[in-house]
Amino acid sequence: MPFPDELGAGVAVVGYNPDWPGEFEHLAARLHAALGDRALAIDHIGSTSVPGLAAKNCIDAQVRVAALSPELIDLLESSGFRCRPEPWNHTEVTNGQQYEKLVFAPAVGERATNVHLRVTDQPNARFALLFRDYLRADPTARTAWGAFKQRLAQSVPDLADYGQIKAPATKILMTSAEHWATQTNWTPT
Structure with missing residues (x-):
């Protein structure tokens, strides 16, 4: 839920x-300045990371860390980020398994962003990178996904409803992405 x-x-x-x-x-x-070497990698993820893909005008970043900890929350909050409090911003299901994560919003008045902290070797971190890399590599999937999101946003302007409807479609997209990953021997970078 947005602030x-x-x-x-x-x-x-x-x-x-x-x-x-x-x-x-x-x-x-900014994230590197706040977290230093605790950030093992900082990835541009989500739709804004895919050239040519229509998207909500919100930059998504994934920070891969060795482990989630209260210290990370303190460091980001002292840099102006706000930890999103909802339960679904603290856990997510990937491939039927539940994994911890943390999601942060920007300070009031700053550019729309979502900062996702995930443990580096967990499947949910891989999922975000596979989504990005698959859509970068497959122009047909990229065009279809963008068109789907644009039609959905026109029909369902409420963010919560939009997300609920998009979630099952994302699972279908990611089935194709996993097939592509196998065919191309893709691995996260």
Whole structure:
């Protein structure tokens, strides 16, 4: 659930913006400054990380860490990020298994972002990278996924409802992504 300052007119999926990679780099530098070597990797994930893909104008970053800890929360909160309190922002299910994560919002008034902290060798961290790399590699899937999200946002502007409807479609997309990963011997970088 968004913080009150993040509530807007509803879900808007826009065409790809070539400024998104640079905005991610700015965010990554802030995260690195806050976390130092506790951040094993900082990845641009989600739809804004895929050139040519329509997306919500919200930069998603994944910070891969050795373990989740209260210290990480303190470090990010002291840098202005806000830990999202909802239970679904603390655990997620990937391939039928539940994994811990933490999700942070930006400070009030800053650019829309979601910062996902995940343990580096867990399947949920791999999932985010596979989603990105598959859509970067397959133009047909990328175009279809973008069109689906745009139609969904026009029909279902409420963010919670949008997410609930998109979740099962994401599972279908990721079945194709796993097939692609096997065919290409893809591994996370």
